[in-house]
Amino acid sequence: MSEKLDKLRASLEKEKERRIKINNRIESLERRIQEAEAAEVNEMVRTAKVTPEQLAALLRQSATSTPNPAALSAVGATFSKEDSDEDDE
Known part of the structure; x- marks a missing residue:
């Protein structure tokens, strides 16, 4: 295989790994937002x-x-x- 193809494939792998990390971070942030919203609603109900x-x-x-x-x-x-x-x- 050519050196150019090897570099492209390596770059592709690196970007796929990066995408996985970003998707995991997004899921974590979405979960934290959902938990914070639930806590806020809970506090509003208690306050009222x-x-x-x-x-x-x-x-x-x-x-x-x-x-x-x-x-x-x-x-x-x-x-x-x-x-x-x-x-x-």
Whole structure:
């Protein structure tokens, strides 16, 4: 085989390995984002002091309208602004 073909094949192999590493990094980042989103939602639910039943009601409501403080009140959830401010400190 020619030297040029050998170099091209070696370059191809190197780039394939690089692609595998990049794909693994992408998957890892996507997993971390998903975990962070879940933790953020969990914290929002805790801050709003929403029970699983109230959360289900809110999710049903959100299918037809934008959730807001009135929607929280409608399902009996409470949201304390002071509590969330203390968590930020």
